[in-house]
Amino acid sequence: MAEKYLIGVDGSEHSRVALAWGLARAAERNADVELLHVADDSFLSESVAFLSEAQQASQQMLDSETAYAKTLGFTGNITGTAVVGHPIAELEAASKRVDLLILGAHSGSRFAGSFFGTRAVKAAATAHCPVAVIPKHEVSPGAGIAVGIDGSEASKVAIAYAAEAASMRGVPLIAVYAWMAPLTPGLEYLWSEELVEAQRSAAEEAIAIGVAGLAERYPDLTIERRIVQSPPVAALVQVGEEVETLVVGSRGRGGISRLLLGSVSHGVLQALPCPVIVTRATA
Known part of the structure; x- marks a missing residue:
């Protein structure tokens, strides 16, 4: 059975660096990829109308990042999930069904639901699988x-x-x-x-x-x-x-x-x- 990688996406530059890193590793190992976007509901109204709009926005972000992922040349299987909820809780639940969770690390972001700062740390603490946290700066491939x-x-x-x-x-x-x-x-x-x-x-x-x-x-x-x-x-x-x-x-x-x-x-x-x-x- 093929491995499966879960990559958190939010449209930011940091997230796209992590996306590229994750797709490259998935290609090496013939792993399937699932993209996940979480619209943070911490500051949203609980009304049905607000939550419905948040879900639509989350799906739009996911569709955009899925399209971007395909431009990177990954030919493997990509699926996606768009949800409204608490990012850490959603990541923990999703980590049960994958072999590696991949997140970008942010020092700050204007994007709602970004996996930045302590969120990456908390995700690493709560996940049920290994967690890869990817910095924005480049590293030397092959260096060990x-x-x-x-x-x-x-x-x-x-x-x-x-x-x-x-x-x-x-x-x-x-x-x-x-x-x-x-x-x-x-x-x-x-x-x-x-x-x-x-x-x-x-x-x-x-x-x-x-x-x-x-x-x-x-x-x-x-x-x-x-x-x-x-x-x-x-x-x-x-x-x-x-x-x-x-x-x-x-x-x-x-x-x-x-x-x-x-x-x-x-x-x-x-x-x-x-x-x-x-x-x-x-x-």
Whole structure:
């Protein structure tokens, strides 16, 4: 069964960058594509007339973006959905039926229903599938796919996703492990060179475990290991400026805490140095 990608569209330049990115990836993997436009009903009257007009406007936007998508040369299957509702709730519901959700990231927009700012972060936190958030600026294709490793179950899911994607695209996988010596005021003197070296050794072991088995599964995959003494967000953002895609894991959560991404994935999405894909561990 073919994979299916869901791309949020709103007619903005940021959205169209994400649309082009998503269509290119879908073409590589022979995936089907569904476009989704959500007319945000947060500030709309609940009268039937207003909601009917909003639905018509949403459909018009979807039709326009579907026509635009076809000009980009994508020859696969494209369907579309136009709805009136809360963008995050609609995205969460739609994410149950797809393999990847793709959104553009906005610093602000005049378009109603745009997936900008914290909406992309919230969508990544609530979605039931991996979420790709695409910045407006261009990146270098073929520069590799980076993934953050920390030994958690969430990072294992991210590693598996990144390795498969890197192998599929024929680009290097860059596995990044960031660590910092504890900075406890007044106790800095307890950190000797021996303890720092022990910390480095632990980091090397963790990254070795993280990438174990990948060489056998993907014999043609080049794996670069990077151990960085730096805060995780800073380390991943720096690497993200060099690669075509960055993959980070987010722990699965239930209830209202689903709205909260981990500090690392949240920080990386706020900086968004390149297309970032957030994967989710099983709750």
